[in-house]
Amino acid sequence: MxxxxxxxxxxxxxxxxxxxxxxxxxxxxxxxxxxxxxxxxxxxxxxxxxxxxxxxxxxxxxxLPARIYGTKAETGARVEFLLLKQISGNKWETLCKPGKKAREGAEFSFGDGILKGKVLEVKDDGNRVVDFDCDENFFATLDKIGQMPLPPYITEELKxxxxxxxxxxxxxxxxxxxxxxxxxxxxxxxxxxxxxxxxxxxxxxxxxxxxxxxxxxxxxxxxxxxxxxxxxxxxxxxxxxxxxxxxxxxxxxxxxxxxxxxxxxxxxxxxxxxxxxxxxxxxxxxxxxxxxxxxxxxxxxxxxxxxxxxxxxxxxxxxxxxxxxxxxxxxxxxxxxxxxx
Structure with missing residues (x-):
């Protein structure tokens, strides 16, 4: 077929x-x-x-409320991170937009600093491996600052x-x-x-x-x-x-x-x-x-x-x-x- x-x-x-x-x-x-x-x-x-x-x-x-927005430590640039897969602990494979602002070694702050992240690796397919750090449980933090990863055909905000x-x-x-x-x-x-x-x-x-x-x-x-x-x-x-x-x-x-x-x-x-x-x-x-x-x-x-x-x-x-x-x-x-x- x-x-x-x-x-x-x-x-x-x-x-x-x-x-x-x-x-x-x-x-x-x-x-x-x-x-x-x-x-x-x-x-x-x-x-x-x-x-x-x-x-x-x-x-x-x-x-998972897997869409989070980070601010780049060096420049203040805003980058969208989409969590795709937990590798281990707080280390995740993510999709980043724009990717050029999330090169290896780049550090980001999320939710007024309650979550931080560092890009460890840029994979062949363009996905990033990011190591996150926070004071409390990662998923509890994510629940506070994350947004639902709605499909691209939904353009209205979910209340x-x-x-x-x-x-x-x-x-x-x-x-x-x-x-x-x-x-x-x-x-x-x-x-x-x-x-x-x-x-x-x-x-x-x-x-x-x-x-x-x-x-x-x-x-x-x-x-x-x-x-x-x-x-x-x-x-x-x-x-x-x-x-x-x-x-x-x-x-x-x-x-x-x-x-x-x-x-x-x-x-x-x-x-x-x-x-x-x-x-x-x-x-x-x-x-x-x-x-x-x-x-x-x-x-x-x-x-x-x-x-x-x-x-x-x-x-x-x-x-x-x-x-x-x-x-x-x-x-x-x-x-x-x-x-x-």
Whole structure:
């Protein structure tokens, strides 16, 4: 398949710039992957499509407020740092803009001096290795001065940082939110549990590679980025029990999906484990775990629209996206949701 096969025309005004309130008032497109039938609801109605004995698998990763602005000690120049990966302790791989002001040895001050940083190395790809120093816990300091690393297509300022976190986020480490989970409220999750639907958690720390465009014509030639995941023992047991009892395993988001399918592909079963995944799911892939998927609407020609096409069928997904545009659904991170079952 060609990357261009996954293109669709999206009017700019349908790219959601702000989250809706309350979270579960977003719209929900229901797609039956067998018949291709489409119906329209609100996200709070997702409970009506869940059955007793089903299992929702959510990604509990929490987004780092990873965008910080530093002042260069020598010149006072302002430089933006985006934390990409923790190397060890307070040493991080970062993306800097403008890079020419962050050469090796350069020192910076952040947040009126509560955080300091020194560029140790400029890597071949242009990323910087920075050693940070602060008096208190690094992550507590980051929470005070950092901003959410919103995707480039969101241009409006986010007033409340928690709106780019799921209500069940727990494990700090993502550079972007697992956005399918943003629609859940604590109250909705309580109602879902009361119906006899189980909820389990995996952790996959979302990297900025999730926004990286596919630049090759032949889909199979694309090299997928790598992300760290963990499946706890309790979750593995719940998944296996659900399957055994004939319930459905429904992933909340493509990150949860990729975690489950990675482990099943590697080990032939779901078990408690952790590691790194660079699994690339596109049409032709045979799913080993998933029975349903709750997901947002993804960018044209992205690996994520390829994944949902693999799950629901290419023609059905491209038609669903066409309908969503016609019905003026809101797209991408702060947009509406789809439940493929």
């Amino acid at each position: 060609k990357t261009s096969d996954f293109y669709y025309d999206l009017p700019k005004e349908l790219i959601a710039q702000t989250p809706v309130e309350p979270r579960d008032s977003s719209r929900l497109l229901l797609l039956d992957r067998k018949s291709g039938e489409i119906s329209h609801k609100h996200f709070r109605d997702v409970i009506d499509s869940l059955n007793e004995g089903d299992l929702l698998v959510c990604n509990d990763s929490r987004v 409340d940082k928690e709106r780019y976190q799921t209500v069940y986020s727990h494990e700090l480490g993502s550079a972007a939110a697992p956005t399918a989970g943003l629609h859940f409220t604590t109250e909705l999750m309580d109602k879902i549990k009361a119906k006899g639907v189980n909820i389990a958690y995996v952790t996959l720390h979302v990297g900025l590679g999730t926004f990286r465009p596919v630049k090759v014509d032949d889909v199979t030639k694309h090299k997928m980025h790598s992300e760290h995941y963990e499946i706890p023992k309790e979750t593995a047991e719940l998944i296996n029990k659900t399957k055994k009892n004939g319930g459905r395993v429904i992933a909340v988001g493509t990150t949860s999906c990729r975690t489950l399918e990675s482990v099943a592909t590697q080990y032939g079963e779901i078990k408690a484990c952790d590691g790194f995944t660079d699994i690339f799911i596109y049409p032709g892939y045979k799913f080993k775990v998933l029975d349903g998927l709750i997901t947002n609407f993804h960018l044209p020609e992205s690996t994520l629209i390829m994944l949902v096409s693999a799950f629901a069928g290419y023609d059905k997904i491209m038609n669903a996206y066409k309908v969503a545009v016609q019905e003026k659904y809101r797209f991408f991170s702060f947009g509406d949701a789809m439940f493929i079952y």
